[in-house]
Amino acid sequence: MYPLHMQWSLGYHGNMRCLLRSTISKASQETAEEQKWKGKATTNLKDLTAEEVWPFFEDFLSIHKWLPGVDACSLVEGVSGEPGCVRYCTGTAVPTDGGEESVISWVKEKLLSIDPVERCISYEVIEGNVGFESYIATIKISSGSEDTQENGQSGSMIEWGYIVNPIPGWKSEDLASYIDSILHTMVKRMEEALLQAKS
Template sequence: MAEEQEQEQGRRGGGAEEQWRGAVEAALPGTPACAAWRHVASFFDAHRYLPGIDVCERVDGESDGGDLVPGCVRHVASSAAGLWAREELLEADHAARRLRYAVVDSNMGFGRYVATLRVLDVEHEEDGGGGGCRIAWAFECDAVRGEGWSEAALVTRLEASVTGMAERVQQAAAAAA
């Protein structure tokens, strides 16, 4: 009951911050999940797969024999838009094909922001077509403070990002095959 009251206060602007949660996804027809995962799991290569991101650099943390270690931090930026963020890897679960990260600093108005990227197998359609995989991008965050931001605007931006990412990952996986 107290949690419901706190959430309602957040929606009305009093008390706790308003929380936004959502998920977007994009299909990669014909691309096996294991082939897509190699690219999605490249935490320090976001500039290769995310439209609008042209900078992605490791700024903190170590790797363990090439594997990602939670606590690694990357700096991502869009020079054209003048936006940047520092993002900390929270989890890299290769067996589950899942990455979790948090924005720890940015110029976009984020308070708390945590995202989970997953690569999921798609079952073959009954007619024998289809197959492949999909990228699912879930998020939860405090309401973003800043001009032009709304929960719908964030979802729209993430939909464009995951769609562009799926196209680029699919191209990279096909080129590597």
């Protein structure tokens, strides 16, 4: 047993070490969070209600029908549409470096949550060769913006939020522009599919 003043000293310095470790750990976690890219793309649909748009996103295995560059999507783990299930998506990309051979890109994505009442779905990239590490997306479909509601239109709004580690060779603005572009292309395809189904 150490004398009382030594016990206090050891306890104090031990607590300081724990506090220091905790502070360093918290600081490095905050630094890692600060290094991540966060963003959100939003689009309004004047002619489609949230109820009409939601089924396109609710079907976790139909992404290849709407997302440009994705040729196929299949279930590789779990039960389709239930949190924890994993989809495997593939696509063919034409090389930009002047090469002649096409490159097969692939990604495995895990469904984190799905809420049909709130019309919200969240998933993460768990593996792939597309350069997205620790990518988590949350897509929410809601009733139209305040503008459409004030004008008596139903409409809907899609919000695609994301967080991801920095992508080598890209800027955060490049990713924001890419997400915005594919969201608008997806919406156009969905609108065409619904118009075709109604005619």
